[in-house]
Amino acid sequence: MVSNHLAKSHMMQFTGNGGGGSDGSDGGWSELEMLLNRGAAASCVGIAGCFLPEDRMEAAKAIVSNHKNLLKDICNPSTSINIEGAPLSQVELSRVRPNLAPHVDEGLRETARRLIGRGQPPMLHPSPVAAEARAATARYLHKRIQSTPSQKPGRNPDMSERAAEAMKAVLVEVGSTLWEPLRSLMELGASENASGVAGRHSKEAREQAAKAIISNHFRLLQDICNPSETDNIDGKSLTQSELQRVHPSLAAYVDEGLRETARRLLGHGMPTALNPTNAAEDARSACARYLHARIHSTLEQKPDREPDMCPAAAEAMKAVLVEVGSSAWETLEMFLEKGASPTCAGVASNHSKAARQEAAVAIITNHFRLIQDICNPSPTTNIDNVPLTQVELTRVHPSKAGIIEDTLFETARRLLGRGQAKILADGTGQDARVACAKYLDARIHHSPEQKPGRTPDMSPEAALAMKAVLYEVANSNGRFFQPSLSFLQMKTMSLATEMETLAMHMKMGGQITPRQAMDMSKQLERIANSEGGAYDDFHDAAVVPKATRKRMPDPTPGFHAPPDTLKLSAATDVKTSTTCTLM
Structure with missing residues (x-):
C-alpha cells in the first residue's frame, strides 16, 4: 500500500x-x-x-x-x-x-x-x-x-x-486489451499475401516476426522506453548503451507502432489510423531506429546469446518497422510522384527541375539508411557491420537523429518545391543541422574519380543542388536564403569542405592520392576560369560573360553560412567573393 x-x-x-x-x-x-x-x-x-x-x-x-x-x-x-x-x-x-x-x-x-x-x-x-x-x-x-x-x-x-x-x-x-485482436489473428497464422513492404517477405518470416512482437510486446516496450542509462529492464547492466531509447512519456505511441507493425506482418485485420501528431511520428521513427540496431538474428552478432529470430524474420520486421516509422514521409512520397515543381523558393531555385528531382529521390527513398549513416555511433563499422570508410568524417550523435530526420525531410521538401515548411529547432538543433550538412557534403559521391570502382550516388548537378539546400536548411534560423546565390559560390563552399576533410585525414596520418590531388586541382581550375562563358559542369547554370568573371558579386544579403560549417580563410585568389583558404 x-x-x-x-x-x-x-x-x-x-x-x-x-x-x-x-x-x-x-x-x-x-x-x-x-x-x-x-x-x-x-x-x-x-x-x-x-x-x-x-x-x-x-x-x-x-x-x-x-x-x-x-x-x-x-x-x-x-x-x-x-x-x-x-x-x-x-x-x-x-x-x-x-x-x-x-x-x-x-x-x-x-x-x-x-x-x-x-x-x-x-x-x-x-x-x-x-x-x-x-x-x-x-x-x-x-x-x-x-x-x-x-x-x-x-x-x-x-x-x-x-x-x-x-x-x-x-x-x-x-x-493488454489492445493486443487481444492481434493474438486472435496470430492463431490464424500469417496470410499468404501482405500489402506494403511486408509483401516482399515470405509468409514464414512474417509470421515469426509478428509472433516475436505479439508474444513479447510488453517487455519489448519496456526495453524501447527504458529510462535508465545504466540498467536494463531486469536490473542488470545495460548493453548497447550507445543506442537511443525512446522517452517513457511516448510509450503509448511506440505501443501503437508495434501493434501496427505486427498487424502488417500478419497481413490480417484493418489498417490502424496511426496518430498523426509530430510526437507520435517521432516516437515511431525512433522505435524503428532502435530496434533496427537492437534485433539479433545471427550468432556472429552476439556470440554469447541466442538470436532473437532468424535472419529472414529480422529483415521482415525491420522493413515493416521502417515503413510504420516513416509515416511522416508519405506526404513527400506523394509529392515525388508529381515530380519537382517547375518553380521553387530559396537556393533550390538556382537548380534545374531534373537535378532537384534526382536529389529529392535520393533522400526520400533512402532516408532511413541516411539517418543511420549520419548518426552511426560506431567508430569502426558502418551500418552494415563492415569496416567503416571515411573514418575522418565527423558523424552526428545518435541522440540528434530526430533533428537529422527533420533536416533531411525539409531538404527534400525544398528540393521538390512542394508542401509546407517544417519548423526547425534552434540551438543544438542548428548545430546538428550544420554537422549533417558538413558530413553529407564530404560524403556524397557524384563522379567516378571520387571513388574509382564505385557507382556515384547521383549526378554532379543533383549533388550540387542537394548540398546547396542542405546548407540553406542548416542556417540557424531556418529561413530561406535569397535565391540569387551563384553556382560558383556553392561549388566553392563544397570544395572547401572536401579539402577540410582531406586535411583532417592527413593530420591523422593519412595520405592524399595523386588522383585526389588532380581532382582538386581540376575543380579549382574550373572555379577560377570557366571556358566558353558558362559553367560547363552544370548545364542549367547561368551564362556569365567573360568580362564579369574576374570577380563574382558579393553574397546575397541575408546569406549567412552556418557557424563553423566551413573553415575558409585567407589564401583566396580564387576569383570569387568567397574567401577560400585550404587548411
Missing part, C-alpha cells in the same frame, strides 16, 4: 491497512473486499492460473486494502511532490493523467479480481483511451513495485517476489 512509510522513503508501499472504502459507493471495491475474505480460488483462468493461491492472495490484498492511495500515486500530477507532500522519487517514471483515473481504477479492480479468481468478469471500457490508461498503469507499477531488499536498500519490500510476479503478470494481461 501507499502508507506513511512511503512519505519517508518516497516509494510505494503496498503492505498495511487503509485505502479501501466499504460503504457500497466505491465503484465495486467493497465487493472485492468480500471476495478477498473468502480467500483466493484454488484455480483460476488466464495468466493468474500460473501462480499459487497464496501468492495471488498476497498481491490482491495489497491492491484492495490500499487502492485509494495507489490510485492517487499512479495519477499524481506533480512532477516534484509525492502524494504525502514529500519529494517525488522515481521521477523518470511516467504516471497517468488524473482525468484518466476512472479507467485506472477499473483496471486495478479487474487485476485484483483476477488474482482472487472469483466474481464475474466485467466488461472493461472498450475505448482506446481506457485501454491505454490500463496499459500505462501496468507500465508504471511494473517499475514501482519493490519485492527484494536489494531493489531499495534500507526499505522493506512491498511484497514477496512471487506475489510481485503474480501482480505484474495480471496487470500486463489487463493492460
Whole structure:
C-alpha cells in the first residue's frame, strides 16, 4: 500500500491497512473486499492460473486494502511532490493523467479480481483511451513495485517476489486489451499475401516476426522506453548503451507502432489510423531506429546469446518497422510522384527541375539508411557491420537523429518545391543541422574519380543542388536564403569542405592520392576560369560573360553560412567573393 512509510522513503508501499472504502459507493471495491475474505480460488483462468493461491492472495490484498492511495500515486500530477507532500522519487517514471483515473481504477479492480479468481468478469471500457490508461498503469507499477531488499536498500519490500510476479503478470494481461485482436489473428497464422513492404517477405518470416512482437510486446516496450542509462529492464547492466531509447512519456505511441507493425506482418485485420501528431511520428521513427540496431538474428552478432529470430524474420520486421516509422514521409512520397515543381523558393531555385528531382529521390527513398549513416555511433563499422570508410568524417550523435530526420525531410521538401515548411529547432538543433550538412557534403559521391570502382550516388548537378539546400536548411534560423546565390559560390563552399576533410585525414596520418590531388586541382581550375562563358559542369547554370568573371558579386544579403560549417580563410585568389583558404 501507499502508507506513511512511503512519505519517508518516497516509494510505494503496498503492505498495511487503509485505502479501501466499504460503504457500497466505491465503484465495486467493497465487493472485492468480500471476495478477498473468502480467500483466493484454488484455480483460476488466464495468466493468474500460473501462480499459487497464496501468492495471488498476497498481491490482491495489497491492491484492495490500499487502492485509494495507489490510485492517487499512479495519477499524481506533480512532477516534484509525492502524494504525502514529500519529494517525488522515481521521477523518470511516467504516471497517468488524473482525468484518466476512472479507467485506472477499473483496471486495478479487474487485476485484483483476477488474482482472487472469483466474481464475474466485467466488461472493461472498450475505448482506446481506457485501454491505454490500463496499459500505462501496468507500465508504471511494473517499475514501482519493490519485492527484494536489494531493489531499495534500507526499505522493506512491498511484497514477496512471487506475489510481485503474480501482480505484474495480471496487470500486463489487463493492460493488454489492445493486443487481444492481434493474438486472435496470430492463431490464424500469417496470410499468404501482405500489402506494403511486408509483401516482399515470405509468409514464414512474417509470421515469426509478428509472433516475436505479439508474444513479447510488453517487455519489448519496456526495453524501447527504458529510462535508465545504466540498467536494463531486469536490473542488470545495460548493453548497447550507445543506442537511443525512446522517452517513457511516448510509450503509448511506440505501443501503437508495434501493434501496427505486427498487424502488417500478419497481413490480417484493418489498417490502424496511426496518430498523426509530430510526437507520435517521432516516437515511431525512433522505435524503428532502435530496434533496427537492437534485433539479433545471427550468432556472429552476439556470440554469447541466442538470436532473437532468424535472419529472414529480422529483415521482415525491420522493413515493416521502417515503413510504420516513416509515416511522416508519405506526404513527400506523394509529392515525388508529381515530380519537382517547375518553380521553387530559396537556393533550390538556382537548380534545374531534373537535378532537384534526382536529389529529392535520393533522400526520400533512402532516408532511413541516411539517418543511420549520419548518426552511426560506431567508430569502426558502418551500418552494415563492415569496416567503416571515411573514418575522418565527423558523424552526428545518435541522440540528434530526430533533428537529422527533420533536416533531411525539409531538404527534400525544398528540393521538390512542394508542401509546407517544417519548423526547425534552434540551438543544438542548428548545430546538428550544420554537422549533417558538413558530413553529407564530404560524403556524397557524384563522379567516378571520387571513388574509382564505385557507382556515384547521383549526378554532379543533383549533388550540387542537394548540398546547396542542405546548407540553406542548416542556417540557424531556418529561413530561406535569397535565391540569387551563384553556382560558383556553392561549388566553392563544397570544395572547401572536401579539402577540410582531406586535411583532417592527413593530420591523422593519412595520405592524399595523386588522383585526389588532380581532382582538386581540376575543380579549382574550373572555379577560377570557366571556358566558353558558362559553367560547363552544370548545364542549367547561368551564362556569365567573360568580362564579369574576374570577380563574382558579393553574397546575397541575408546569406549567412552556418557557424563553423566551413573553415575558409585567407589564401583566396580564387576569383570569387568567397574567401577560400585550404587548411
